[in-house]
Amino acid sequence: AQRVTQPEKLLSVFKGAPVELKCNYSYSGSPELFWYVQYSRQRLQLLLRHISRESIKGFTADLNKGETSFHLKKPFAQEEDSAMYYCALLDNAGNMLTFGGGTRLMVKP
Amino acid sequence: KAGVTQTPRYLIKTRGQQVTLSCSPISGHRSVSWYQQTPGQGLQFLFEYFSETQRNKGNFPGRFSGRQFSNSRSEMNVSTLELGDSALYLCASSSTPGLAGSTDTQYFGPGTRLTVL
Numbered sequence: 001a002q003r004v005t006q007p008e009k010l011l012s013v014f015k016g017a018p019v020e021l022k023c024n025y026s027y028s029g030s031p032e033l034f035w036y037v038q039y040s041r042q043r044l045q046l047l048l049r050h051i052s053r054e055s056i057k058g059f060t061a062d063l064n065k066g067e068t069s070f071h072l073k074k075p076f077a078q079e080e081d082s083a084m085y086y087c088a089l090l091d092n093a094g095n096m097l098t099f100g101g102g103t104r105l106m107v108k109p
Numbered sequence: 110k111a112g113v114t115q116t117p118r119y120l121i122k123t124r125g126q127q128v129t130l131s132c133s134p135i136s137g138h139r140s141v142s143w144y145q146q147t148p149g150q151g152l153q154f155l156f157e158y159f160s161e162t163q164r165n166k167g168n169f170p171g172r173f174s175g176r177q178f179s180n181s182r183s184e185m186n187v188s189t190l191e192l193g194d195s196a197l198y199l200c201a202s203s204s205t206p207g208l209a210g211s212t213d214t215q216y217f218g219p220g221t222r223l224t225v226l
Binding site for chain 1: 112142152165201207218
């Protein structure tokens with residue numbers, strides 16, 4: 001069974017500080033990993049996916065198959081980054097998206 | 110393009126009743142997925158429909174069912190409601206079934222908040 005774990009429910013940092021939201025997964029095949037974000041009173045939306053290897057809003061995430069992790073990082077947090085972040089895993093067949101429990105990021109001024 | 114729409118936005122039912130939720134995908138999208146979001150269990154996949162066929166189903170009891178119409182609109186039905194069914198039900202659409210290896214993206218609706226009393 002596939003599983004996604006986000007160990008921190010809440011992460012609070014000051015503006016300008018580096019941010020790392022942790023995501024660990026369990027899956028026997030070759031997964032596709034995603035980060036979704038939900039800003040206050042907005043819809044859940046895709047932030048980035050590992051196969052794109054792109055940086056969105058200054059965020060990056062590297063898939064580490066050895067450590068089965070897909071941590072989300074940003075060197076300098078901004079107040080507008082405050083949101084709920086979900087890590088998600090897609091199985092090989094593209095049939096099921098499994099979400100982690102989410103981490104609420106609070107960026108303080 | 111208009112985004113994914115879900116109706117109704119809020120719903121209050123009592124135990125034992127049944128409920129039908131509706132989702133209209135983005136125009137041109139043929140895949141619709143449903144998710145249940147609760148504080149305790151987080152976001153859980155319910156099922157996905159593509160071209161009126163259920164492609165996959167999550168680990169939910171048979172009380173949860175759905176269907177998709179020829180215009181890609183989808184409905185989700187929950188029968189014999191239980192208190193634990195209280196949740197935010199999210200619908201997401203994409204142009205292709207599944208997302209593996211593609212650059213397609215799922216777009217989420219605002220959700221229907223169901224409260225079971």
